[in-house]
Amino acid sequence: MRMSKRATTLLAVGLVGALAMAGCSKKGGGSGSSSESGGTQKQISVAFVPKLQGIPYFEAMNTGGQKAAKDLGINWIYKGSTTADPGAQTDIVKSLIQQKVDVLVVAPNDPDSMAPVLADAKAKGIHVMTSDTDAPNSVREVFVNQANTDGIGQALTDSLLEKMGGQGKYAIVSCGQTAANLNAWIDVQKKYTAEKYPKAQIVDTVYAGEDEAKAVSMAKDLMNAHPDLTGLVGECTSSAPGVAKAVREAGKVGKVFTVGLGTPQAMKPYLADGSSSAAILWNVENLGYLTAWAGKQLAEGKTLASDNQVSSDLSGVKYFSDKKELLLGDPLRITKDNVDQFNY
The missing domain is CATH 3.40.50.2300 (Response regulator)
Structure with a gap:
């Protein structure tokens, strides 16, 4: 049967509307993997x-x-x-x-x-x-x-004091003065040193920010201020190589021992020549x-x-x-x- 012109027009409009609705449905929900309902899901x-x-x-x-x-x-x-x-x-x-x-x-x-x-x-x-x-x-x-906070603080202390023979003076070169994790580890080191190593003493704690060059300078200042210093701790990944470099440049490898929270490859040359005894870290x-x-x-x-x-x-x-x-x-x-x- 032949449709009238009006019926043909209405059918065309209906098809366009249906296609538009389908297009809107497909676009909704953002980008990402398809959801089970056939739409899309925003990537987290x-x-x-x-x-x-x-x-x-x-x-x-x-x-x-x-x-x-x-x-x-x-x-x-x-x-x-x-x-x-x-x-x-x-x-x-x-x-x-x-x-x-x-x-x-x-x-x-x-x-x-x-x-x-x-x-x-x-x-x-x-x-x-x-x-x-x-x-x-x-x-x-x-x-x-x-x-664990205790685990880190104790591991730093043990690895340093083993080299120092369980006694002597050491200092800490930390980074940010308000960094909660660093300060928590330092608190553990102070308490643990006093309890387990009564012949050892932390003589100073200084803060170099996240600046390795500043850590080197501060470590040298500490060695000059305390001629009997035999240990240094670099409390973060910039001060750990910093204290080791300071000992190397001061010609005190084997006299002043260092440990720190350093990344492996940054610490590798210092571990090789003994200016650092160990790096305490995690994966x-x-x-x-x-x-x-x-x-x-x-x-x-x-x-x-x-x-x-x-x-x-x-x-x-x-x-x-x-x-x-x-x-x-x-x-x-x-x-x-x-x-x-x-x-x-």
């Missing part, structure tokens, strides 16, 4: 703001985060300041809040000043975490801790991976178990619900014998 974004971008430690964390992003299908954002400045870090965090990332992770230079910024992020519907360094008085939902790439994984769990509203199977390299990762803390594991002692097991 996890943004990590380190204390300082460009140093081997946080670059290794970024490598781990990128690997996790590939494995887990999330968007990993790594953005930090080139100086360890709390104000600059705050500006970066605020910019990520404006971008409306799903999860915001910070290793705060100043935990107290970061707390209200994290509160603002949470108020805007963003999940907030800390990793590497905590902000315990903030609204953070999870802290990804690299190793930094795994820390980045765990951070990204934890961010995905938060974004998906999942509850962390007391033991978590994260990946083939990260099994049985402990979660302490009372502290909201996810613990990577035990600290590692890195020496000239095992340093090449790590490529960062």
Whole structure:
């Protein structure tokens, strides 16, 4: 039967409308993998703001985060300041809040000043975490801790005092004066030294920021101020090579012993010539991976178990619900014998 001109026009309009509705349905929901209902699902974004971008430690964390992003299908954002400045870090965090990332992770230079910024992020519907360094008085939902505080402080003390014969004077060259993790480790070292090594004494603690050259200078000043000093601790990944370099340049290898929280390849030349006895650390790439994984769990509203199977390299990762803390594991002692097991 032949349709009228009016009927033909109405049919055409109906077909166009149906196609338009189908197009709208297809576009809705953002980009990412398809959902079971046939639509699309927005990719989870996890943004990590380190204390300082460009140093081997946080670059290794970024490598781990990128690997996790590939494995887990999330968007990993790594953005930090080139100086360890709390104000600059705050500006970066605020910019990520404006971008409306799903999860915001910070290793705060100043935990107290970061707390209200994290509160603002949470108020805007963003999940907030800390990793590497905590902000315990903030609204953070999870802290990804690299190793037990007592374990790190005791490992630093033991590895140094073994070389010092269990006695003598040593000093600490730390980094940020307000860094919660560094200060917690120093507190453990003070208490543990007094209890286990009564013939040893910490004579001074100084702060070099995240500046290796400043750490070298401060370590030399400490050796000049205390001629009987026989030990130095570099409390972070820039001061660890700094104190070793100071001992090497002062010609005191074998007379002043050093240990520190240094990345393996940065410490390798100092471990080789004895200007550093050991580096105490953890698998930094795994820390980045765990951070990204934890961010995905938060974004998906999942509850962390007391033991978590994260990946083939990260099994049985402990979660302490009372502290909201996810613990990577035990600290590692890195020496000239095992340093090449790590490529960062």
